[in-house]
Amino acid sequence: MRVIPLAISAIATIAVVLLLNTKYVLPAALGKLLAPQSGIWQNAEPTLTQETKDLHFSQLKGKTEVYFDERMVPHIFADNETDAIFVQGYLHAKDRLWQMDLQVKAAAGRVSEVIGEKGLEHDREFRRLGMVYGAENSLKQMEADPQIKAICDAYTAGINAYISSLTEAQLPLEYKLIGYEPELWSNFKTALFLKYMSYDLAAHEADFEMTNAKSFFSKEDFNLLYPASQDSLDPIVPRGTKFEKPTLLPIAPSSADSLYFNSVNVASSAKPDPSNGSNNWAVSGARTTTGSPILCNDPHLGLNLPSLWYEIQISTPDYNAYGVSFPGAPCVIIGFNDSCAFGFTNGGRDVRDYYEIEFKDASRKQYRFNGEWKNTEFRYEEIKIEGKPAFIDTVAYTLFGPVMFDPSFGAKRGTNKKNYAVRWKAHDPSNELRIFYQLDRAKNYADYQQAVLNLHTPGQNVIFACKNGDIAIRTQGEWPAKWKGQGDFVMPGIDSSYMWQGMIADSETPYQYNPERGFVSSANQKPVDSTYPYYLGREYPVYRGLIINRMLDTMQMIDVAKMKKMQTDNFNVLAQIAMPVLLKNIDEELLNPTGKKYAEMLRGWDLRNDPQSTGATVFELVWLKMRSLIFDDEFANAPQPIQLPFESTLVDGLLKDSAWKFIDNIKTPEKETFKQIFTQAIINAVPDLEETSTKGKLKWAAYKDTRVTHLAKLNEFSSLHLPIGGGTNNINAAKETHGPSWRMIVSLTEKTEAWGIYPGGQSGNPGSKYYNDFVTDWALGKYYRLWVMTKDEKTNKRIQCKMNFSKS
Amino acid sequence: MKFFISIILIALTSFAVCLYLPWWSITIVALVVAIIIPQKPLVSFFAGFIAVFLLWLILSFIISNANDHILAQKVSMLILKSSNPALLILITGFIGGIVAGLGALTGSFIRRPNY
Numbered sequence: 001m002r003v004i005p006l007a008i009s010a011i012a013t014i015a016v017v018l019l020l021n022t023k024y025v026l027p028a029a030l031g032k033l034l035a036p037q038s039g040i041w042q043n044a045e046p047t048l049t050q051e052t053k054d055l056h057f058s059q060l061k062g063k064t065e066v067y068f069d070e071r072m073v074p075h076i077f078a079d080n081e082t083d084a085i086f087v088q089g090y091l092h093a094k095d096r097l098w099q100m101d102l103q104v105k106a107a108a109g110r111v112s113e114v115i116g117e118k119g120l121e122h123d124r125e126f127r128r129l130g131m132v133y134g135a136e137n138s139l140k141q142m143e144a145d146p147q148i149k150a151i152c153d154a155y156t157a158g159i160n161a162y163i164s165s166l167t168e169a170q171l172p173l174e175y176k177l178i179g180y181e182p183e184l185w186s187n188f189k190t191a192l193f194l195k196y197m198s199y200d201l202a203a204h205e206a207d208f209e210m211t212n213a214k215s216f217f218s219k220e221d222f223n224l225l226y227p228a229s230q231d232s233l234d235p236i237v238p239r240g241t242k243f244e245k246p247t248l249l250p251i252a253p254s255s256a257d258s259l260y261f262n263s264v265n266v267a268s269s270a271k272p273d274p275s276n277g278s279n280n281w282a283v284s285g286a287r288t289t290t291g292s293p294i295l296c297n298d299p300h301l302g303l304n305l306p307s308l309w310y311e312i313q314i315s316t317p318d319y320n321a322y323g324v325s326f327p328g329a330p331c332v333i334i335g336f337n338d339s340c341a342f343g344f345t346n347g348g349r350d351v352r353d354y355y356e357i358e359f360k361d362a363s364r365k366q367y368r369f370n371g372e373w374k375n376t377e378f379r380y381e382e383i384k385i386e387g388k389p390a391f392i393d394t395v396a397y398t399l400f401g402p403v404m405f406d407p408s409f410g411a412k413r414g415t416n417k418k419n420y421a422v423r424w425k426a427h428d429p430s431n432e433l434r435i436f437y438q439l440d441r442a443k444n445y446a447d448y449q450q451a452v453l454n455l456h457t458p459g460q461n462v463i464f465a466c467k468n469g470d471i472a473i474r475t476q477g478e479w480p481a482k483w484k485g486q487g488d489f490v491m492p493g494i495d496s497s498y499m500w501q502g503m504i505a506d507s508e509t510p511y512q513y514n515p516e517r518g519f520v521s522s523a524n525q526k527p528v529d530s531t532y533p534y535y536l537g538r539e540y541p542v543y544r545g546l547i548i549n550r551m552l553d554t555m556q557m558i559d560v561a562k563m564k565k566m567q568t569d570n571f572n573v574l575a576q577i578a579m580p581v582l583l584k585n586i587d588e589e590l591l592n593p594t595g596k597k598y599a600e601m602l603r604g605w606d607l608r609n610d611p612q613s614t615g616a617t618v619f620e621l622v623w624l625k626m627r628s629l630i631f632d633d634e635f636a637n638a639p640q641p642i643q644l645p646f647e648s649t650l651v652d653g654l655l656k657d658s659a660w661k662f663i664d665n666i667k668t669p670e671k672e673t674f675k676q677i678f679t680q681a682i683i684n685a686v687p688d689l690e691e692t693s694t695k696g697k698l699k700w701a702a703y704k705d706t707r708v709t710h711l712a713k714l715n716e717f718s719s720l721h722l723p724i725g726g727g728t729n730n731i732n733a734a735k736e737t738h739g740p741s742w743r744m745i746v747s748l749t750e751k752t753e754a755w756g757i758y759p760g761g762q763s764g765n766p767g768s769k770y771y772n773d774f775v776t777d778w779a780l781g782k783y784y785r786l787w788v789m790t791k792d793e794k795t796n797k798r799i800q801c802k803m804n805f806s807k808s
Numbered sequence: 809m810k811f812f813i814s815i816i817l818i819a820l821t822s823f824a825v826c827l828y829l830p831w832w833s834i835t836i837v838a839l840v841v842a843i844i845i846p847q848k849p850l851v852s853f854f855a856g857f858i859a860v861f862l863l864w865l866i867l868s869f870i871i872s873n874a875n876d877h878i879l880a881q882k883v884s885m886l887i888l889k890s891s892n893p894a895l896l897i898l899i900t901g902f903i904g905g906i907v908a909g910l911g912a913l914t915g916s917f918i919r920r921p922n923y
Contacts, residue, residue, distance in 0.1 A: 002917055005849070005917050006917035006918060009849075009913045009914040009917055010914045010917075013907075013910035013911055013913070013914050016906060016907060017907060020832075020903060020907065021831075030887075030899075030903060031831060031832065031903050031904075031907060032830075032831060034864075034868070034896075034899065034900040034903055034904075035864070035904070036864050036900060036904075037823075037826040037867065038830070038831055041871045042871075044871050044872055044874070044878065044879035044880065045875060046875060047874065047878070048874070173879075177886075716882045716883070716885040717882060766882050767875060767878055767879030767882070767883075768878070769876065769878055771878075
C-alpha cells in the first residue's frame, strides 16, 4: 500500500471537508451552504409556481382551504375558528419563521444565544426591564380566558406543525447563513411577541433625561424648554369638549417640591424609536361621495425586511376578516370585516416610571419601604452565550418592579451607582389578544366598545367605522391617574407616597362617536386640551395631527382617490408655520453668493418634502444648524443623557418672541438677535449643502435616503435608496429607516372596497420574488386593491396556488 | 470507458445519497467508486472532480434559472461582494468537484496496494 500518498490524500480530504463544513477558517461553511440539495440553493424559490398541496394534521377538526393570490396573500376558508388560526400559524411559519424566532429572542433577551457576547448588553437590559416577567404575567391572563387559550393553542400548534415538518434543506436562508436552527413555538412566545410590541409602543418616557434637565436648568428655563402644553396642539377630542369631574384625584406627596426635583445623573434606558407613531382617521358618510364612511390608517414603525406585517384573509362561518397580522400572534390586527373597519395609532402616554431604591446593604436582600426593611425577591436570569459560558444576572424585584439599573448594570450612566426600579404598565397582567379577537368579529359600535376595553398596554387611539354609518375613536388603554408632573422625573422609592394611586376609569376615557364635524382622527398628539382632569405628560408630536384635521375640515366630496393623496401627502406643516419668521430674518448682506443661492432656494421652496425637492433639503440642514446655534450653548455643560426641547417648543418660542431667551449665545458678551442666528445658520449649512450637492444628493429623497433594512442588517437583503418623499412632520412620515409600515384605506360601501400596501412582501425568504415586491410601489405611493375573496371565486385567475388542510 | 462509467456512477450516486445524507457524503461516494473501479490516482481524481463538478453546476444552474437568479444575485453579493450568479454557480460546482475528487483520489490509493 502506498501509505504515504494515501495518508496525505486522506488527510487532505478530511481537511477540505472540515474547512468547507465549518466557519472556523472561512467566514462561512461554503460547502454546506452551496451544496445544491441542502444548502442555500434550496431557498431559491421557482418564480413560477402553480401547485396544490394537501396537508393532514391530527390537531385539525375539519377542512380548510387556502388560496394564494398573485401577491401571495393567503385567503383562508375554514370550517371553524381554531382550524383557521392553526392555518394562520402554519402560514406565518412557512413565510416568516426566522423573523418570528428572532423577534421573540430579542424580546426575551436571548440574542446572545445567536450572536454571542455582543448581544449581552441588549439581553441584560431586556431581562432587567422585566420583559420575560411581563410576558409571564400576560400569559397567565391569556390562558385563563378559554377562547383566547384555544386560539393561542391552535396558533402554536400550527407553527409547530410547520417547524416539525422542516428538513435541513427547507430551513429559512438566514438559519443556514448564520448557522443555527429554529426552536418550537409556544403560547409563551406569543405573549413575548406581544410584549415586544409593548416595548415598541409603551415605552414613551424620558425620565432620566428630564431629571438631568431639571437638575441643570433653573425652574423658569426648564418650564420654557419643556412646557406641558403646545400652542399648535389640535387634540384628538376637539378643544372645548366638556369633561366630567374626575372620579379619582391623585394627590401629590407633600415632599414633591423639596425631594422630587433633586438632582441625579443617570443613564437612559433602552428606547424604541422615538418616532413610532401613526396616523388614522375616519370620515362619515355625510362627507363622502358614496355616502358611506371611509377609514384610513398608517402605523409608522421601523421599516424592516421581512416586514412586521403579513397580509391575510381569514374566513370562517362566524366571521370574515381581512387585513394585516403580526407573524408571532394570531388574528387580524389592523383591517376590516364584512361590517366594519378598525385601526390604531399609538397613545404615547408615559406608563413607565423609575424609582430610586435604597438597599440596606450591598447584598440587596432588603430595601427601605414605608419606614421598614422589606425583603427583595431575586430573579436569576441565565443568559446563554454562543461560544461562551452562560452569564447569570441576578435581578432584584421590589414592590415597584425590577431594579433595572444598579451598580452591576448601568448601561451608559457613568459613575452613578444608585439603584433604580422600573414600574411599567406592561408588567401588569393583561389579555390584549382579546381586542383583536373581538374586533375581527365586530358587527357594530357596541361590539367595538366591548372589544376596546380589553386593551390595557400599549394604549392606542382605536379608530372605527361601520357600514351603518358610525365612526368613532377612543384613546384606549389602562392609564395611571397621575398628579401633575408625576413620573416626568425619577421618583423616590423609599415609601408608597410616589407610587401610582390608581388607574383612570374606562368611563373617563376620551372618545369621539359620530362627532358633528363628520370625522375622527389621531396622529399621536395629546388626546385632549388642558381641561381634561388628569395629567397626561409633556411630550406629544403635534404637527401631523394639525395638518390632518385641517385637511379633513375643508375637504368635501371625499373619495378614495382623495384619501390616497392625503395619506401620501408630503406637505411640511412645521415649515409652513416657521417659515414666515425664518425668511424675515435673513441678513442678505452677510451671505456670500453661495449662501445667497441657498437662501433663494429656501424662499422658493413650496413647503413640500417631495422626492425631487431641493428646498426641503436646504430647509432641513439650515434648521438643524439653527437648532444647534440656539441650544448648544445652553446645553454644553448639561449632564448626560439629556434631551433637546421638542421641535414644537422651538417653533412656538420663535413665533411668540423674536427675542426668545435661548436665541442669545450665552458664551458671547453681546446679545445676538434672531436675524444674526438664522443668517449664521445658513452660513453654517453651506459647506454641508455644497458637499451634499457635489454628491448629487441635494434632492430630498436622495438626501433622506429611506431604506427598508433586513433584520440582520444585511444590505444585500435590504431595499435601499428608495425614491420616497415625506418625513417627520408630514402625513407621509417616511423617514430614513422608519415610516408608514402599512397604509390602508377602507371604504365601507355595501361591498367593502379597500386599498392597502406595506413596504415588504409576503415571503420572508430573500430568495423569493415575493420577498420585497411591494417596496417600489410603496415608495411611489401606489396602493393595491385588497381582494376580499368569496367562496364562489375559487376558480379566479388571480389564484396562484392552493393548500388544503384537513384532519389526518 | 472506466473513466466515463466512474463519472456517471459518482454523479448519480451522489445525487441519490444527498437526498438523505449530508453534503459531504459525496466524498465517500467518490471514494467507494474509486475503490470499485480502480484507475490511476490522477484519473480517479478527475473522475470524481468532473462528476460532482458537473452535477452541482447543473443542479444549481437549474434551480437558479427557475428562480430568475434572484437568490444568486443577493448571495453572490454577500459572499463574493459582486452580483455574479454565474460565478456563484461555478464556485458551487468547483467545491463539489474538489471534495469528490479528493475522495476519489484517496479511494484510488486504497485500491492500489502494490505497484
